[in-house]
Amino acid sequence: MYMYLNGQIIPEEEAVISVFDHGFMYGLGLFETIRVYDGHPFLLDDHLHRLNEGLQEMNIEKSFGREEIVSVIQYLLEKNDIKNAYIRWNVSAGNGMIGLQTDQYIAPNTIVYIKPLPKAEGIMEKTGQIVTIPRNTPEGAFRLKSHHFFNNILAKREIGTDMTIEGIFLTNEGYLAEGITSNLFWVINGMLYTPSLRTGILNGITRQFILSLAENMGIVIKEGMFPLDILADAEEVFVTNSIQEIIPIKRIDTYGYKGLKGTIASVFHKEYRKYSNQLWSVKELGGIKE
Template identity: 35%
Template sequence: MEIYIDGEWFDKENARVSVYDHGLLYGDGLFEGIRIYGGKIFKLKEHILRLFEGARAIRLELNLSLEETMAAVEETVRRNNRKEGYIRLLATRGRGPLGIDPFSCPRSTLVIIADDISLYPATLYKTGIPIITASTRRLSARIFDPRIKSLNYLNNILAKIEARDAGCPEAVMLSEEGYVAECTGDNIFIVKDGHLLTPASWHGLLEGITRNTLLELAEKKGIPSKETTLTRFDLYTADECFLTGSGAELIPVISVDKRMIGDGKPGPLTARMMKAFTELIYS
């Protein structure tokens, strides 16, 4: 495995950043998770655009242009001969002295890893997963804009701990007002009366690349879809439910807080969206 760090290549055992890197010390940085399907990088430009928008928002000066960053990602995939897999791209404030002052870091750090990822066992994509709603709330958009995909995921990790303690692989996080936002690493969809519904971005969720792809697919397939406000009641009474994300892809949900969704099996519209997504990524 060859890992990119600031223009150089290192094997896995020797790929290191400084303990004085502010990404490590303070979570000062951004990341993207990107899929590789059939030797092609899925939605690369969309991911890199999001990275650059996040960098502009937090005043993080990246050392490469957008085109150069895309080329570095492509070269990482080529060097590792990846036909399938997952890319983790990290952009940190870089090395600096102790103290949170971002302007004390003279140069940002860019890391690109191409590896495998498996968030859920393959069998669960056929049977579906149970999830819970976490008591840990999603950070309010009034406090921190969720469109900034930052390195600090402690809020999500605490909700993931709740899920694991409950014997579930995933948890739904509610907004400060109690509306459904997203899961710890995935966006969430429900099906109700043939309509595909997902929480609107103003409820404090990250607009995932896979989420937006599913909404585009629904429109092309003539499936009514809407970004809206959802509560736990809407989850409990849904006909179907599924999660989306670059890591998770699309996985069915069969229960929420021990309330069975539909007949407790992945539903027909979920199966249709899974098929459409698979056809898209390998087209």
């Protein structure tokens, strides 16, 4: 496969960066995972907004616009002869001396990974499992999609390699938080519930899409600090992320749900597919974002 590194399209085996990159030394880096549907990078503007906001928070002198990103993605798609793809747009702080740096990073490394995905078709189903390790708190004012993933790795070790299981975090106080690689939703009496950003979760791009879609459909949305036992009353549970889309959950520990038979998750999935090869931003839907 060919990938992108600092302005060049190169074979992946030729991609190298310095061992003095502070993304490697201190975890100062961010990434976005973007799914491309038949050549279209879905909700790209929202990914860029989150990325640029995070770069500013990390004091990395870099920002990206749609035209630049689309040009790179299209080139990678053509060079690798694929139309449907997983894109990881990664920005690492760049080189520095040994020791913590307070000055702005002015020469970050931009690395774009790509791998082919099958054409989007059916909806998948998973089982949820509450993990014992609590979700760590954000290191700053809000959670960044950063290189700091050890909390997620520890949770993944608990559930193992089975791809049909999604681990679900609780906060240290016992509130429902998010999946290891996803945001969490559930339905009670036709109302849509999801943990608040105040729990320290990532404000996922697909999460934002679902909230806007739900408001447009007239579905009551409840965001808050919810204990685990609220899931005993749920009829549907599903998780979301930008690559796996909307994934119904059929069971979490001893609680059973509708899974693939869930009405609201199915409607959301159909709407998601309707827009996946055309929308650039959640704003095109209207609705809300927390």
